[in-house]
Amino acid sequence: MHSLSDILKPYSVEEFLTKNWTMKAVFIPSEGENKFAHLFSWDIVTYLLNFHQFKYPDLRLALDEEVLDESANANLIKRCQEGATLILNGVHKLIPQLANFADQVKYNLGCGVQVNAYCSWPQKQGFSSHYDTHEVFILQIDGTKKWYVFPDTFKYPLTEQKSSSFQPPEGEPYLTCTLSRGDVLYIPRGHWHYAIALDEPSLHLTLGVHCRTGIDFIEWLVNQLRQQEDWRKSMPLGLETRAISGCLDNLTDRLNKYVASSNIYDDYISYLDSLCKPIARYSLPYQAGFSIFARGTETKFRNAKFQRLRISEQADGSGYTIIIAGKEVSLRGIPISVVEKLFTTETFTVNDVLNWLPDFSLEIDIIPLLSRLVVEGIIFVDS
Numbered sequence: 001m002h003s004l005s006d007i008l009k010p011y012s013v014e015e016f017l018t019k020n021w022t023m024k025a026v027f028i029p030s031e032g033e034n035k036f037a038h039l040f041s042w043d044i045v046t047y048l049l050n051f052h053q054f055k056y057p058d059l060r061l062a063l064d065e066e067v068l069d070e071s072a073n074a075n076l077i078k079r080c081q082e083g084a085t086l087i088l089n090g091v092h093k094l095i096p097q098l099a100n101f102a103d104q105v106k107y108n109l110g111c112g113v114q115v116n117a118y119c120s121w122p123q124k125q126g127f128s129s130h131y132d133t134h135e136v137f138i139l140q141i142d143g144t145k146k147w148y149v150f151p152d153t154f155k156y157p158l159t160e161q162k163s164s165s166f167q168p169p170e171g172e173p174y175l176t177c178t179l180s181r182g183d184v185l186y187i188p189r190g191h192w193h194y195a196i197a198l199d200e201p202s203l204h205l206t207l208g209v210h211c212r213t214g215i216d217f218i219e220w221l222v223n224q225l226r227q228q229e230d231w232r233k234s235m236p237l238g239l240e241t242r243a244i245s246g247c248l249d250n251l252t253d254r255l256n257k258y259v260a261s262s263n264i265y266d267d268y269i270s271y272l273d274s275l276c277k278p279i280a281r282y283s284l285p286y287q288a289g290f291s292i293f294a295r296g297t298e299t300k301f302r303n304a305k306f307q308r309l310r311i312s313e314q315a316d317g318s319g320y321t322i323i324i325a326g327k328e329v330s331l332r333g334i335p336i337s338v339v340e341k342l343f344t345t346e347t348f349t350v351n352d353v354l355n356w357l358p359d360f361s362l363e364i365d366i367i368p369l370l371s372r373l374v375v376e377g378i379i380f381v382d383s
Contacts, residue, residue, distance in 0.1 A: 003104040006035070007137060007184060007207075022135065022156075022188050025149040025175045030182030036139045037181070039097055040205055045086075045119060048094060049076075058089040065128035065194075085126025086119040091205070092279070098205075099279040100305065105207065106276065107306030112210035120145060120197035120204075129194045130163040135209040136187040140179040143202035145195050149175040152190035158215060168192050179204065212272070220271060221259075230254060270310065270323060277326035278304040286374050286381040293367065297350040300382040301370065309343050311336070327378055331369075342373070347382055 005013050011028045020026045048054075056070040063084035072079050080086055092102035092115035105113045120126060120143075131152065138147070150169045154161065169192055178198065179185055187193050225231040231251070236243035258264065286292050293299050310323040319332030320339050331339055338356045341348070353366050360366055373379045 003101065003108045007105075007139070009035070016186070020186060020188075025185065025187045025191055025193075027147075027175060027177035027179075028184040028186070030180075030184070032182070034182040036141055036205070039101055039139070040091070040095070040117065040141050040203070042142060042201075042203060044091075044095060045088070045117065045203065048088060048091065052094060054088065060087050060089075061085065062087065062126035063124070065125060067127070080119070080121065083121045083124035085121070085124070087126075088117040088119075089114070091115050091117045096280075102207075103279060103306040105209070107308065109209060110272070111212065112275075114208045114210070116206045116208070118202075118204050118206060120195075120202040122197055122199050122201065125194065125196045127194055129168040129192050131157065131190050131192050132163075132187070132208065133157045133159050133161060134189050135211060136189070137207040137209070138179060138185040138187070139205040139207060140181055140183045140185075141203040141205060142181060143200045144178055144180050144198040145202040145204065146178045146198055147176070147185055147193060147195045148173040149185075149187055150192040152188070153192070155190055156213070157190050158213065163192070217268060220268060224267070225255075225258075273308050273310055273323055274326050274328075276308055278307060280304070281325075281377055283374075283377075283380045287377055289371070289375055292371055292374055292381055293350070297354065297362070300347055300349050301374070301379045302347045302382040303343060303345065303379055305346075311339060311343075324378060327376060329373070329376065329378055342379070 004016075008016050008028060010031060011026070016026065056073055059073055059076075060070075061068040061072045061076070061079050061084040063079065063082065068079070068084065072084070076086070092098040092113070098115055102113050102115055118126075129148075129150065131154075150171070150173050153169050154166055157163075173193075177185060235247050304325055307325045312321050313319075313336075314321055314330065314332075319330055319334070320336065322329050322331065322339065322343060324343055334357070338353075341356055342353075345352075350362075350366065350370065353370065354360075354362060357366065370379070374381060
């Protein structure tokens, strides 16, 4: 299953990537299918407000094109009655089905994602015209909301380059649409937009996709260079052109050689993989080292879904280094075929591992191996 195709259907992924991604907003009607009903609802909003302690700005209100300050949260229901849009940030961290959905999107697109919820009231506008500094998918859960999308005035804004520093474009929107249940609106980062709920309360999820940019690579590269003394060394004193230019020529030459090194890009990919940590990372009492093998050889284990796996042979050829879920583990004396099964099989039992490693001892080899992987949070006991 591919999350992007699920979001976009019936629009094809190929056409979307060719015509719209990072370039142009598109409205995708659901053709009557309420395809996001399993992800979110008004009941879930009620549950979150009753049983979770949100702090500003993870819970905030917007009314008449203005974001209200923290004190407004003390009169939450009154403000909603007055028409203030209610925003809940990061709801994918609190609801299992949304966590699974966000993990799948992150895995498929290779980008960071965040899911926020917006509750709006009839004929009220929360935010003024603005742009976001990430790609946006609007997933309409309930009600109807009318959207107005305008061209960008500053291409590909970075996180700190907020729309509040710019004037919105003049003229008519290039896209106007009304979202109903199951509909989707994609808005590229930098494209101005605003919305107004129509004749009934509106509930939608905003899926923010945070893509890596060349600036991100340069910032990572700078942190790598901090480890090299040539780059920490003081430059020549004064402003004598020849001394400064000679120093810069030398550094530029070193930089070119470093970037051209064979492993620089592998190192960066490994760094990105290390950021891909699952939202659900804890499983007690097993990770504390207790009751791991309560069912003996029938004990079942599972790998976290939607995690990128990198396996590399160690320099001395004695084993393999595995990077998964932002963690690194070394295994020695195990065939590569079994290493791959351990980290790619969705669920497996102790008996399966015995069959994979018939010459290994259950007590001496297999139980310590599986215990180590569970305690380190790399695999999980499937209870």
